[in-house]
Amino acid sequence: MINTSFEQRTERRNRLIGLLRSETYWKTSDLREQLGISQRTLMRELAELKRAGYPIESERGRGGGIRLNGRWGVDRLQLSHHEVVELILSLAIMESLQSPLLTSNLKAIKQKLFQAFPQEQRSAVSNIRKRIMIGSNAGENIVSRYIAPEHALSECIAEAFLEQSCLEIDYQSESGEHTTRVIEAQYILLNWPIWYITAWDHLRESPRMFRIDRIKSARIVNGYFQLKPIEVFIGIYTPYYKSI
């Protein structure tokens, strides 16, 4: 891996500082594992932090490690729109899964959190929230045959959904038929643990529903889509879902 974007780099640095602050002493090998980077890169990052004035002390040799002295201020919490979506979605899913311990106040927590963000961000995120729906858990016989899609594929789908990009998918239906089509991911729906896309399908020029574990591959194609009115999809696929 070569290079990271400014965004990733910024986040990595914040995570590093957060880790340093969360424990009194660290071995650099543990830090690098936490961050998923090479030892060399970590050492560079630490050298830069020192140059920037962070009071990092270190000890070589057996039992050695590093420490961030004193208290160091942290900026106001800032989450991107996508991060807010992930946060709210996670809380909504946990609420729907109803684990017995320590999950009984999630609805209130979700509301409090969301209210703490600025209005502009709430508006932007709400437009995405309306397109994400959670239903009831999938039945056991469905789950037993379920295999989660691989990570890069899922990320591609998520990006197409969030950015409203058209997506070309290779799809295998339940009957085993393979098709390639361009779709607009207008909504995503979760019957835990299975995700569905309610899409406008360019192949059939009509609404269709796709299970993401049946998408064999996908790539974002040229072109963005506009959201269609919910009426296009209602009555067919979404009567029993609740948006997050």
Add this chain to the structure above:
Amino acid sequence: MINTSFEQRTERRNRLIGLLRSETYWKTSDLREQLGISQRTLMRELAELKRAGYPIESERGRGGGIRLNGRWGVDRLQLSHHEVVELILSLAIMESLQSPLLTSNLKAIKQKLFQAFPQEQRSAVSNIRKRIMIGSNAGENIVSRYIAPEHALSECIAEAFLEQSCLEIDYQSESGEHTTRVIEAQYILLNWPIWYITAWDHLRESPRMFRIDRIKSARIVNGYFQLKPIEVFIGIYTPYYKSI
């Protein structure tokens, strides 16, 4: 000029934000001159700031320009200790469950959120976090026989755990034997969806592990307990768990 270092880039962004805050309204041509960059680069920078959640508004056409609205970032979060625990736990569970869509940044989000709470709260909550552990998902034959405990019972257990209160439980072991005993819930462990308590057992005066779905009833009894060193429990029950 091509590329800027992370350091220069960070400084440039801070200067941009500072400029935006120093005047109510800017033409982008003026901004770019101030920063010494091209119009294209500035537009990119502004697009990234918007994506990152900064409330930037803009107006096209004659007399147009951009504005940074007064408020960004998250208001001071007002959550109780228990709510913070629930929040962090939920994010940790979602992270471990690895749902394919929109859950790939939860580790970073969790860390950012936690850093946003006051230091005193972080200390208090950290002591609880160290006692909550997540392992791998339970096997299917375990899940198929699992019935979640009822709500009041779960709440009672959660309270005993959080408040470090002694708990009298009626327990039915796997072999069907019923016992009543007083326990100290030192740790709770999750193999999704099944919760376990690693406890100090007053009946046997030794460490024991209890599945909460096998707890038939429970009530908090007089007396609080002190946490015991992890060594009392290590090697028997907790070698493969990771605290949240």
Add this chain to the structure above:
DNA sequence: CTATTTATGCCATTTAATGGCACATTAGAT
């Protein structure tokens, strides 16, 4: 209509960032 202003895609070019490796220094154990 023209002029102004924000906004974005595309492309060629450049260079900062990364990981791997070797070597240096320090501390602790034997």
Add this chain to the structure above:
DNA sequence: ATCTAATGTGCCATTAAATGGCATAAATAG
């Protein structure tokens, strides 16, 4: 003394991100 563990830095090949220029698009005011 040697060996191992741990922080620290130089060097290099590779590569992906960043930049500026240009064209085009959308919106507003006169």
